[in-house]
Amino acid sequence: MMCTTIEQLVERIKAVDKQYDLEKIMKAYNLANDAHEGQMRSSGDPYISHPIAVASILLDFCMDTDTIAAALLHDVVEDTDIPLEDIRKKFGDDVALMVDGVTKIGQVPLNTKEEQQAENIRKILMAMSKDIRVIIIKLADRLHNMRTLDARPAHKQRKTSLETMNFYAPIAHRLGMSDVKEEMEDIAIHYLDPYGCKEIERLMELHKEERDRFIDTIKSRIRERITDIKPEPSIEGRVKSTYSIYKKVYVKNKPFDEIYDIYAVRVIVQSVIECYNVLGVIHDMFRPIPYRFKDYIATPKPNRYQSLHTTVIGREGIPFEVQIRTVEMHNTAQYGVAAHWKYKAGINKNAAGEQRFDWIRQILERQQEADDVELIADAIKTDLAPDDVYVFTPKGDVISLPVDSTVIDFAYAIHTQVGNKMTGAKVGGRMVSFDYKVKTGDIVEIITSNSANAGPNRNWLDIAKTSEAKGKIRSWFKKERREENIERGKMDLEHEFRRNGIIPEADMLSAIAERQRLGSIDDLYAAVGYGGVSLSKIIQRIKEEQLRQQKEQNNSPTKAFENIEENNRRSRRKGIIIEGVDNCLVKFAQCCNPLPGDPIIGFVTRGFGVSIHKLDCINVINNMESEENKERWIKASWAGVDDSTYRATIDIICEDRTAMIADITVAIASNHIPIHEMNAHQLKNGNANIVVTVEVAGMEQLTNIMVKVKKVPGVISVERTGKQ
Numbered sequence: 001m002m003c004t005t006i007e008q009l010v011e012r013i014k015a016v017d018k019q020y021d022l023e024k025i026m027k028a029y030n031l032a033n034d035a036h037e038g039q040m041r042s043s044g045d046p047y048i049s050h051p052i053a054v055a056s057i058l059l060d061f062c063m064d065t066d067t068i069a070a071a072l073l074h075d076v077v078e079d080t081d082i083p084l085e086d087i088r089k090k091f092g093d094d095v096a097l098m099v100d101g102v103t104k105i106g107q108v109p110l111n112t113k114e115e116q117q118a119e120n121i122r123k124i125l126m127a128m129s130k131d132i133r134v135i136i137i138k139l140a141d142r143l144h145n146m147r148t149l150d151a152r153p154a155h156k157q158r159k160t161s162l163e164t165m166n167f168y169a170p171i172a173h174r175l176g177m178s179d180v181k182e183e184m185e186d187i188a189i190h191y192l193d194p195y196g197c198k199e200i201e202r203l204m205e206l207h208k209e210e211r212d213r214f215i216d217t218i219k220s221r222i223r224e225r226i227t228d229i230k231p232e233p234s235i236e237g238r239v240k241s242t243y244s245i246y247k248k249v250y251v252k253n254k255p256f257d258e259i260y261d262i263y264a265v266r267v268i269v270q271s272v273i274e275c276y277n278v279l280g281v282i283h284d285m286f287r288p289i290p291y292r293f294k295d296y297i298a299t300p301k302p303n304r305y306q307s308l309h310t311t312v313i314g315r316e317g318i319p320f321e322v323q324i325r326t327v328e329m330h331n332t333a334q335y336g337v338a339a340h341w342k343y344k345a346g347i348n349k350n351a352a353g354e355q356r357f358d359w360i361r362q363i364l365e366r367q368q369e370a371d372d373v374e375l376i377a378d379a380i381k382t383d384l385a386p387d388d389v390y391v392f393t394p395k396g397d398v399i400s401l402p403v404d405s406t407v408i409d410f411a412y413a414i415h416t417q418v419g420n421k422m423t424g425a426k427v428g429g430r431m432v433s434f435d436y437k438v439k440t441g442d443i444v445e446i447i448t449s450n451s452a453n454a455g456p457n458r459n460w461l462d463i464a465k466t467s468e469a470k471g472k473i474r475s476w477f478k479k480e481r482r483e484e485n486i487e488r489g490k491m492d493l494e495h496e497f498r499r500n501g502i503i504p505e506a507d508m509l510s511a512i513a514e515r516q517r518l519g520s521i522d523d524l525y526a527a528v529g530y531g532g533v534s535l536s537k538i539i540q541r542i543k544e545e546q547l548r549q550q551k552e553q554n555n556s557p558t559k560a561f562e563n564i565e566e567n568n569r570r571s572r573r574k575g576i577i578i579e580g581v582d583n584c585l586v587k588f589a590q591c592c593n594p595l596p597g598d599p600i601i602g603f604v605t606r607g608f609g610v611s612i613h614k615l616d617c618i619n620v621i622n623n624m625e626s627e628e629n630k631e632r633w634i635k636a637s638w639a640g641v642d643d644s645t646y647r648a649t650i651d652i653i654c655e656d657r658t659a660m661i662a663d664i665t666v667a668i669a670s671n672h673i674p675i676h677e678m679n680a681h682q683l684k685n686g687n688a689n690i691v692v693t694v695e696v697a698g699m700e701q702l703t704n705i706m707v708k709v710k711k712v713p714g715v716i717s718v719e720r721t722g723k724q
């Protein structure tokens with residue numbers, strides 16, 4: 001039962017068989033009640049009824065005191081003038097973190113451009129990984145908003161329903177909270193396709209009495225056959241959710257009459273052995289439909305769902321699904337991750353440390369690896385897709401993959417090396433093509449070759465489904481086939497240039513490379529070649545760059561810094577002494593971009609000379625001691641500072657006040673330092689971020705400027721970029 005008044009909530013709290021700190025909960029209620037005083041929901045109810053309802057949903061999940069308190073407070077920071085600090089002082093760090101997380105998730109727009117959406121989803125996953133209770137509260141919040149969606153205007157109903165369908169229901173599914181997921185989907189589909197739903201409901205209503213009688217008969221017949229199981233198993237019969245039938249009729253295009261599992265019977269027992277016993281009895285009573293039996297007890301779903309599923313045909317010729325599970329499995333199936341609060345003291349609330357939330361961590365990690373935001377958006381869509389297939393290795397290990405995965409995905413899921421060395425695949429002993437889509441129950445054998453020439457094919461990138469496989473294929477090409485990548489990238493780019501009528505200039509390409517944080521034009525070609533940077537992104541950048549250059553030519557009479565970048569590289573190169581080596585190829589590491597005067601060290605690369613890092617660069621610190629690289633670090637020093645200048649970029653965070661830019665410009669110019677470029681923008685928190693590129697003679701001069709800038713009133717921090 002859902003409560004909307006505090007009296008009802010308190011009564012429920014006292015009634016449940018769990019210890020709650022009622023004083024803390026009342027304190028949270030009082031603060032929320034005062035804060036929301038006078039606010040109304042669209043329904044006309046006082047606003048406080050919403051946080052109370054959310055708290056009561058969480059009480060159903062038996063969540064702890066802090067979660068209930070945070071639920072009562074979840075809209076306080078966003079909708080009233082009470083600062084988070086107050087909540088921290090009064091209720092502690094945990095409650096404050098949850099309120100903050102829920103507030104932040106609420107502010108993330110989900111129906112935005114794809115690449116923005118990827119970033120937004122990342123923010124939500126970050127909040128989840130800090131404390132999984134954050135998303136459990138958010139799901140309860142969304143569930144209540146869905147239940148009360150009727151009071152909202154039509155366009156809001158649609159927007160909220162779409163968000164719920166695309167994002168919150170899949171998250172609930174991934175967390176195993178199937179009741180929440182089903183209810184969300186059922187409500188959402190009614191707003192998204194009211195006519196389609198009406199039709200389904202009409203069909204279901206048509207034989208309601210017959211059906212109810214049918215389910216009752218099945219239940220009692222099963223009960224008669226398992227009287228020896230004590231305590232008596234509970235047997236439930238039900239019609240599946242509107243949305244699950246909707247999907248079959250409209251998405252999979254099945255005639256209503258042919259849907260096998262409109263009816264489902266659930267048998268809940270005490271032990272796993274009893275599950276299999278009941279299965280034997282059911283298969284003895286009714287004829288099982290081939291290939292419809294699924295053992296999710298031996299092979300749980302990734303969200304930990306466990307049950308035996310089988311579809312059988314009764315005497316009446318009507319097929320129905322039977323689900324058999326233990327009480328514990330049943331609770332996990334209903335409450336998912338929240339079941340832990342119901343039956344145990346709780347779990348490690350920090351999702352980053354929990355194996356079961358590996359997928360959150362994996363999505364976040366994959367995002368950091370990808371070079372391109374479009375690839376990230378793509379990865380998230382696949383990773384959040386709820387359907388999985390289960391495929392077996394010849395040894396019987398189970399690999400779970402998203403629907404539509406191919407043998408390539410399977411190979412990479414086993415091991416990166418298996419994927420990279422794959423030359424073919426067999427399913428059930430028969431050779432299949434690389435684009436074969438694996439199905440649940442397939443036994444897949446990957447054929448590999450140890451030949452040095454073995455390696456993935458570029459078109460695998462189009463065939464593979466999972467971001468994991470795609471990422472591994474890309475990184476193979478990145479590492480193994482540089483020459484080929486450069487050639488291919490160049491070809492692809494030139495083709496794309498012709499198509500867009502662009503005549504590229506060398507300095508424009510190097511500017512693009514720099515903006516993509518790539519060291520050279522060749523690196524840019526290579527990145528295009530292995531698919532790390534998308535062509536459309538580069539074309540877009542070039543168009544921007546052309547525009548910018550046009551403007552610059554119109555505006556600035558001098559082109560004083562035109563060739564400075566090239567001079568810069570040349571003179572720095574001249575100025576490096578590498579111990580024991582004469583006249584070798586030197587390049588400056590992109591990660592730390594050393595300047596004359598910086599303490600430096602060289603690293604002997606494979607085939608590209610020596611790359612120079614700052615001694616305190618994080619890559620140096622992390623790799624200095626590694627066995628395989630130890631030998632390759634080499635002493636390097638500056639040959640003595642000459643009179644040429646170098647370009648350095650500093651990143652300034654400051655208050656957003658009038659004349660700030662003027663003051664910073666004066667601080668820099670007073671040292672007679674030319675400013676090459678300056679960009680400023682406002683930050684979300686009201687501060688400003690100014691990025692200045694200057695021409696300096698060396699480290700000493702740069703340090704000087706930075707000290708000066710730091711003294712400008714309102715400047716919060718000054719940092720050199722490229723420094724890690």
Ligand code: MN
Nearest residue numbers: 050074075141
């Ligand atoms: Mn809310």
